[in-house]
Amino acid sequence: MTATRLDHIVLWVSDPVAAAHFYEKAVGLEPVRLAEFAAGEAPFPSVRVSEETILDLMPRSKADRMTMLPGAADSSGHPVNHVCLSLSADAFDALLDRLQEQEVPVSDIAHDSFGARGPAKRSFYFRDPDGNIFEARHYD
Template sequence: MTEHTTRLDHIVLWVNDPIAAAGFYEKAVGLEPVRLTDYSAGEAPFPSVRVNEETILDLMPRAKAERMGMLPGAAESSGHPVNHVCLSLPSGDFDALRGRLEEGSVPVSEISHDSFGARGPARRSFYFRDPDGNVFEARHYD
């Protein structure tokens, strides 16, 4: 496989309450909040959570959807969710995530096997939703 220099920097998720969303991602998913204090103090337009050293999820308040004007047509597409975001984890972290979600009464799908992804067939995967309805898949390859 050829090494690429393109990396995934961030994904913007529409959420109703960014502080509550950050709490969900920290407690249930295990992702570290970024700029949460600055957002709470009105000094940042939205908080984020860190997926890894080079990727974050921005938790954009849904109320800002009508103000998205970075390119023609952006306002019309704002607030529409993506189909799902997939998180790849080591086997132990995969099991720990599923356990935390179940402990927090977050509905999860059945575990599937060998679904295709960026690194080929995953050994196991499952789906869950965040409190704002964004769908996530969790998987591991090892």
């Protein structure tokens, strides 16, 4: 199997600073380039999912400038169904606690849903303030 890895996912957000704060406080992800974005020195901030993967928090106001591919501007807000975060059991519980402390609605806990590593022990879904849907899961 090749060593392909996920580098980043771009999420359209209405307020990148507020989104970064949500991902830091509620999800526990470290902001990247937030100060640079706030100072006008970076086009968008990100949050770190892992050593190799980040979520870019792209301002929806820049959608009309996405010309790298025909129709890119029209993709703002869709068609991604959800992004799944795989965590250890302890990190899963900590995320659930943080989301509940921040009063972020979460789905019921599901068991044995299939993913990249087979059936997950537990999983649940939540939305960020811009409506992007995330699944959190852990395996044995």
